[in-house]
Amino acid sequence: MDERRPPIVTSSAPAAEESRPPYALQHRLFTLLTLVVILLITPWFVERMRYAWTHGRQRAELDGARVALASPETLADAFRQVALNVNPSVVHIDASSVTSPSSDDEGRPRRGQRTYGDQGQGAGIVVSDDGYVLTNYHVVAGADEVSVRLGDGRIVDDVELVGVDTETDIVVLKIVADGLMPVEWGDSELLSVGDWVLAVGSPYGLDLSVTAGILSAKNRSIRAGHQSYSDLLQTDAAVNPGNSGGPLVDIQGRVVGINTAIVGETYGGISFALPSKTVQEVYQRLKDHPLGTQGLLGVKPQDMTAEIAATLRIDAHRGAIVTEVLPDSPALRAGIESYDVLLTWDGQSIENAEDLRSRVAATEAGRRIDVGINRRGQPLTLSVEVGRRASVF
Template identity: 40%
Template sequence: MTLTGTKSRVTSLALAAALATTSAVAIAPTTALAVPQGGYADLVDQVSPSVVFIEVTAKASPANFEGQMPKGIPEELRKRFEDMMPEGGQGGDRARQGLGSGFIISEDGLIVTNAHVVDGAETVTVKLSDDRSFEAEVLGTDRLTDLAVIKVDAGEALPAVKFGSSETMRVGDEVMAVGNPFGLGGTVTSGIISAKSRNINSGPYDDFIQTDAAINRGNSGGPLFNNDGEVIGVNTAIFSPGGGSVGIGFAVPSDLVQDVVADLSDDGEITRGWLGVQIKPMSDEIADVLGYDTPRGAVVEMVQPDSPAQSAGLEKGDIILSFNGIEIGDLRDLTRAVADTDPDANADVVIWRKGEEVTKSVTVGTLDQQDA
């Protein structure tokens, strides 16, 4: 893994709960966790006008498309939902069509979706819930977080949804997904948050919300809502041996989404810092030797030549314990700590080297997007 950061502040990424009842006691869920009274109909009416359905036309051969799949991802994790797979045929460039979902975040037509939904698109058509369609402009994409911002000009104010805090959501909280699975626009499913901070080995910013709300091909880029109608995640990946929903889906948390979207909306690009090291987890054996109960920090496997890390004096075998004041528990902590540091900024790096803690000062570089 090569460490990168982002100039925006990236913070570290329904089935009702069963009531325990006896003849004497009935324990009711709190208002925050309860299914909305009367079901989800009012919530669906509130948020559905802001959810859009995306059709993409592009040219690519099947071989080229397969080559875009993330490296090292388990086969069962259909990262791209197969949304953009061309139909039939072998070899040769051909028109292909794909489906996805998205949601409006501003009245002037800014829309969030997945980067893989619009990747390589020649045309992007956005269909609103009232069946109006508009051609969309892709303002920017970020493949490391699989997020994209597109824009339509509807000539009038559009209904927009608000972001909520993914950090405050808890495992067991109820959520609702709205999207375009298999082209069936306006599909609503519900479930709970099954886990948080999931790492599915798709990239350096893995911090997914796991949910059992049914999401399938075509849900890519669609919103995951809390019971207040706020977006707390963007549906991005599923665990699916057979290609359909088995109740294990993953959403990019909204706290990360907001920062990336702000950057993309500004100038269409994400500027990332560059440290220039490759790292691996601390082994249990090293943790025992150092007296740690559990492994911590990030072990430097390689320092890239002419990198900020080399200039700062980092060496192979150093164990990075903190970066810019952030304690490093695992590899993702270091990735996020770098992500919270602007390129060209100075940061203190505390390392363990030859039996003692050493502090190095590093000037963070700028990552070449071609190497991202």
């Protein structure tokens, strides 16, 4: 019996589509929610990372500062080392005027009698091993006799006046002594507000007194008595009468200024020092052009800056602006006024206040010099007969 295969039945109906897995929709929803969560938390995460980095940096700086000042003893030791380093280079200065001796019954001066009038005192610094000493002009102004007491107690009565700069209140003296120890200079331009500074001087005659404070500000302008100052360092280190002319030093014992003025008659938390940059420039100029060869103009100059030019509404970005004209001076007689900007001296360009001082000091007294000026925006040329600096003692 023949076996027959069952007939193959075909259908023209389309095949049924495969059904999708039941979790496909859930997968899409999960992916969407994940993206939303990522978008929401990314800013927070980035902010946390930024905070962590900033906090870590600040923490590292704080830890570094704590290591640098691990204990009060560390800072005290630094102060002790500074005092040991600086004191041998600091001197005490006595200045006095001598009045006429009284006469005997026959009208003749009494022999051996000397009467002292005004007496002053201050401090100074040894700046070279061959005897140059710096102090403030007002310490010795008007004195007939000046003596210098060295850090080791020796007293030098034979004191030579080398040069004076009344505008910056600096005087250069010269003494003869063996074994002098000059100061080490620092750079006042590198100082920052908050830096430790120490003042050394002779407050009320107590020589080699050391006080400490911080740099409170830079580029201060003040008026103390009849003297105007600019570009000063402000500090809260205790400075009193007798400190004038003494050094302001950094934490490495390097001289960054000369203590010059205080607010009021006694220390009140604010004192001022001439920056070492200015002091060094003046010292070199006075040394190169000793008293008797220095010319005199009779103005108090300040560096001309873009800020000052904008304030005065003038087109001058170099030169020296006159902040004060001294009475009975060559400048006053020539017609120079306050706020004049001095641009040229004898045909040579003036770059700044120190450049003007140097050119005037190097000019022979009695010469007539043309001075180029900007006065309220207008060019002007005045003729000045250069004066001669007088001795102070």
